[in-house]
Amino acid sequence: MLLLAGRTQDGRMLTVVKHKYPLINRELSWLYFNERVLQEAADKTVPLIERLRFLAIFSSNLDEFYRVRVATLNRLVDINTKTKNMLGFNPKKILNEIKNIVVKLEKRFDFLYEQEIIKELEAKKIFIINEQQLNVARGEYVRGYFRRQVLPTLVPIMLESEDFGKPFPELRDRHIYFIVKLTFRKKVKYALVEIPTAILSRFLILPENKGLKFIILLDDIIRYCLDDLFFIFEYDTVEAYSIQLTRDAELDIDANVSERFVEALMRSLQRRDKGRPMRLLYDNDIPLDTLNYLVACMQLDSEALIPGGRYHNFKDFIDFPNVGGPSLEYTPMPQLRVSNLDLSRSIFSQMAQRDYLISLPYQSFDYIVHFLREAAMDPKVKEINICLYRLAENSSVINALINAAQNGKKVNCLLELKARFDEEANIYWRNQLEEGGVNVNIGVVQYKVHAKICLIARREKRGLVYYANLATGNFNEKTAKLYGDHSLFTVNPLITKDLKRLFRGLEKQTFHRGYKAIIASPLETRQRFYQLIKNEIDAVKAGKTGYMVLKMNSLSDDEVIEKLYEANNAGVTIQLIIRGMCCLVPGQAGFSERITVRSIIDRYLEHARVWIFGNGGNELIYLSSADLMTRNIDRRVEVAFPIVDQRIQREIRDIIDIQLRDNTKAREINQLNNNRYIGSKNRIRHRAQEDIYNYLKYKS
Known part of the structure; x- marks a missing residue:
């Protein structure tokens, strides 16, 4: 495999892996996804506070990207020069291109924040002011707050400005620091100050004056009061510049599911804050001598240096206070009831009559809790x-x-401790569950258990009857208000029998084949999915219409992409809805002329996985916990499940059709990676998330 790289006329990088078929590099594809998030922050039709929140999401996404994906690429670079022959691409070149793209995105980020959003807030009489914009009265208010609340939390670390042999303090992952430069007549001293955002709010609302509202960041409060902090020094000038280090967050642990595993996991979590530096984000106004000092002390590579704005850890802006009223946020969309599913009656008695679908976040997670x-x-x-x-x-x-x-039920909970960045929380929940009498299984040795399934056994006149809930998203009532997912209630005996077999296998750490209804990773998803594709190819060969509509978060598995290209060449029409990474290249002659890809980024996170196959005119619809990524297909426990109730089939098909009509928040994924909006040709506006809400509201 070879990595082919070129540029469009506007300078955009095109990176396609030349194998037997074209592929976009997955890391670069992910950055194009995060660019779509940044587009939402730039969209002037999005309320102002929400635009700030999209900046926060962009920033948080990028942090995780460096902690995981860039960390992995750096590890590959360290292995040997033969890595590129095994992978089909040169990780060093990809790291360089990542930096080029990120620097451009960070510049766009800074422009949006400083030149657009701040000015539009000011037009609403909301001012985010810095330490240089404080008048006497507000300055006294800020200094009083600093002395009461902030100063007790600060402990500066004094650095030696010339002794590079002295160990440099360990900067914690994703924490914000000031590098403080104290200038004297003949020398310079440096100090490190951690911004205590884990203890204090990042934002202080100042007293309103004549209808004008003022907010100052904790960073600028500290800048304003540096003289209170460094009062013992007789310096000439004092300056502070923010820096943020992002570290390798991948955990190296012995995959042994036992008490030793939990202990090893805890040790790895403690080391996460000391992982290898992946990125130093620094204030672009930092003096060159100060930056060189940091680079020398921390022994950073040039690829790790990313210039940024005045403020880092912008993820905190997800909690930016709305002092301007409800018009600055999305209009609330009250959660809808599910037609004919009554929370005041037994869920079991209603499930016995028919299947029910919960479409989150439009409908309430309360049904699952109930x-x-x-x-x-x-x-x-x-x-x-x-x-x-x-x-x-x-x-x-x-x-x-x-x-x-505690009510005497046998409760068996498989709690995945290897859920990235939730490991510590899940260890806590494991202890809580065990103390409460729940039987807890903490995972499978080589695999993450990512399936979202629940099976309840109930003693009735005819014996044990099984009631199931299967979902595309987590059993998490917080994200259920933000993520677009589907959750199915069913007593279908084929599905419940399969789930019973799956749970027994997980208990014994074994996997089975030959499920009658569900499709389960790691053993069956690949071959079953390929067979579903082949069925569409066979339909075309038989003179029938063959088509697929596939919705997911990410598409990156090379072999699946090859199969989709094969189906395209056989005459199968393929429509893809992909929020995040898409390594398939649509619109390529001889590979993907019949494949279209769209991505929808809007107020809710599109998270559902839906597979629709033409099946000769009798559509097959599956919902799944799995994306079409190698890890989900081969290295995780995942469950795809069929929708057999015709009313629910119609509902899912209607929802997908609504998303395929979106001409407001849908972007075209193409070989140029230019994230072009799919605009309306007939001037009729379709915004999928609003239209889905209204569709479900009408049905209820």
Whole structure:
């Protein structure tokens, strides 16, 4: 494989892996996705506070990208020069291109914040002011706040300005620091000050004056009061510049699911803050001598240096205070009820009559909580089996499971401790569950358990009857208000029998083949998915129409992409809805003329995975916990499940069709990676998330 690189007329990098078929590099594709997030911050139709929040999401995404993906690439560079022959691309070149793209995106970020959003807030009489813009009265207010609340949390670390042999303090991952430069007549001293955002709010609302509202950042409060902090020195000038270090966050642990595994995981989590530096984001106004001092002390590579604006850790702006009223945020969309599913009645009795679909966040996660709460209290319920991956901070799901165990139910919970960045929280929940009497399985040795499934056994006249919930997203009531997902209630015996077999296998750390209804990773997803593609190819060969509509977060598995190209060349029409990475190149002659790809970025995170196959005119619809990525197909426990209820099939198809009509928030994914909006040709505006809400509202 060879990495082909070129540029469009506007300077945009084109990177395609030349194999037997074209591919976009996955890391670069991810950056193009994050650019779409930045587009939302630039969209003047988005309310101002929401635009700030999209900047925060962009920043948080980029932090995680460096902690994981860039960290992995750096590890590959370190292995040997033969890595590029095994991977099909040169990781060193990709790292260089990542830096080029990130620098451009950071410049656009800074422009949006400083030149657009701040000025538009000012037009609304909201002023984000810095330390140089404080008048006497506001200055006294800020200094009083600093002395009462901030000063007790600050402990500067004095540095030697010339002794590069002295160990440099360990900067914590993703924490903001000031490098403070104290200038004297004949020398310079440096100090480090950590901004205490874990203790104090990043924002201070100042007293309103004549209808004008003022907000100052914690960073600038400290800048304003540096003389209170360094009062013992007789310096001539004092300056402070923000820096933020992003470290390698991948965990190196012995994959042994036991108490030793938990201990090893905890040790690895403690080391995460000391991982290898991946990126130093620094204030672009920092003096060159100060930057050179940091580079020398921290022994950083040039690729790790990313110039930025005055403020880092912009993820904190997700909590930017709205002092300007409701018009600055999205209009609330009250959660809808599910037609004919009554929360005042037994969920089990209603499920016995038919299947139900919950479409989050338009409809309420309360239905899932009610399902678990009823199971905890119902004397006929004997056993609950559930897989948990990410949980809310104050989890009603956990409370229901503990209550069920205390009510004498057998509760078996597979809690995945290897859920990235939720490891520590899940260790806490594991202890809480075990103390509450729940049987906790902490995962499978080589695989992450990413399936979102729950199976409840209930003793009825005809024996044990099984009630299931299967979902595309986590059992997490917080993200259920932000993520677009589907959750199915069913008593379908083929599905419940498969789930029973799957749970028993997980308990014994074994995997099975030959499920009747569900499709499960790691053993079956690849071959079953290929067969579904082949069925569409065979339909075309038989003179019928062959088509697929596939929705997911990411498409990056090379072999799946090759199969999609094969289907394209056989005459199958393929429509893809992909929020994030897409390594497939649409619109390529001889590969993908019949493949279109769109990405929808809007107020809610598109998270559902939906597979629709023409199946000779009798559509097959599956919902899944898995993206079409190698890790999900081969290295995780995932479940795709069929939708057999015709009413629910129609509902999912309608929702997908609404998304395929979006001409407001949908972007075209193409070989240019230019994130072009799919505009309206007939002037009729379609915005999928609003239209889905109205569709479900009408149905309810």
